[in-house]
Amino acid sequence: MKPNYSKIYHDLLKEEYPEKLKDEKILQLLQNLDTSEQVIRFNEKVFKQSKESQENNQKLRTYDKETMLKILQYQKDHGFSSNYISKKYKISRTTIAKWKKMYEEEIQ
Numbered sequence: 001m002k003p004n005y006s007k008i009y010h011d012l013l014k015e016e017y018p019e020k021l022k023d024e025k026i027l028q029l030l031q032n033l034d035t036s037e038q039v040i041r042f043n044e045k046v047f048k049q050s051k052e053s054q055e056n057n058q059k060l061r062t063y064d065k066e067t068m069l070k071i072l073q074y075q076k077d078h079g080f081s082s083n084y085i086s087k088k089y090k091i092s093r094t095t096i097a098k099w100k101k102m103y104e105e106e107i108q
Contacts, residue, residue: 002064005033005039005042006030006031006033009030009033009042009046010030013026013030013046017046020046026045026046029042029045029046030042035064035066035067035070036061036062036063036064036067037063037067037070040061065103068099068102068103069103069106069107071085071089071091071096071099072096072099072100072103072107073107075096076107082096082097082100
């Protein structure tokens with residue numbers, strides 16, 4: 001069972017930033033929070049963060065299987081190195097290598 005991110009963010013915006021709920025783009029993005037990648041992008045677009053808080057939040061990120069496979073497939077399709085992917089998504093190379101081992105059969 002996974003959290004209902006749409007409801008969580010809707011309640012948060014209603015309480016803290018009611019003016020943002022009037023924006024059609026935000027409401028549309030709010031309806032499509034299915035994967036962790038979408039939640040992370042939504043959070044980055046709606047809430048501006050300081051560099052320090054971004055670094056702290058990066059340590060606490062988790063990715064669902066669908067997002068991991070999507071990142072690995074993107075890397076494979078475009079022939080990018082693990083170093084490039086790690087910088088693009090701000091994930092350690094070790095984590096990417098671990099994902100490759102875990103899902104090597106599914107990305108082929």
